[in-house]
């Protein structure tokens with residue numbers, strides 16, 4: 001809602017005391033977007049403007065406190081496949097999520113990231129409509145860096161069974177999808193489908209900028225359908241410092257146990273990180 005033209009607002013802002021302006025800044029620093037919007041767009045909160053009724057307190061949906069990007073000593077990407085995180089830094093764990101066969105699961109991951117602040121890396125396949133369906137929800141998280149997108153090939157094909165041009169085509173087609181849908185470049189990180197990788201596929205991928213094949217050290221084992229309890233058990237087994245853990249956005253059980261998975265992270269004082277948080281490209 002705008003009650004005043006830009007010129008009116010400028011005049012108002014000039015007229016009000018510097019203290020009021022400072023308080024706007026303070027609100028912004030506290031990261032309460034609702035405050036900033038209502039204060040800047042609704043001059044009714046400024047004393048000089050008569051207000052017949054008090055401005056109602058906005059009914060905030062619980063806005064999560066944004067968790068700032070961790071400040072870590074990044075390390076260079078090592079040569080060859082990456083299985084874990086550099087050990088120099090604290091209790092960090094990379095929660096990676098692959099595929100995206102079920103759009104509801106991708107939506108649920110986007111939502112839990114938004115409300116909890118966990119940092120995730122998705123290795124997505126552009127062939128799944130879930131990544132188009134959920135782009136509006138994911139884009140702000142990608143833009144802030146809380147969510148990173150890595151390349152998992154467009155069609156989820158085993159790179160070791162493709163010709164060189166097939167490998168290039170699969171990675172580039174997916175890269176184009178990610179760029180067109182999210183405006184980001186997934187390189188140099190990619191995850192070879194099924195974990196099938198060798199020196200030759202790595203050399204071919206590296207020739208087009210994909211120098212970092214990311215594997216894992218621990219899995220929620222939910223690429224197929226398992227029970228929610230099993231997902232929790234695998235998290236208990238593998239949510240550990242410096243681990244890269246793989247999960248899948250393919251079946252709904254994981255979405256029913258997020259609170260338990262987050263509790264494991266909390267109990268173990270684990271901080272989730274994206275690959276960009278710990279590696280320098």
Ligand SMILES: [Zn+2]
Pocket residue numbers: 098099152156193194
């Ligand atoms: Zn996969």
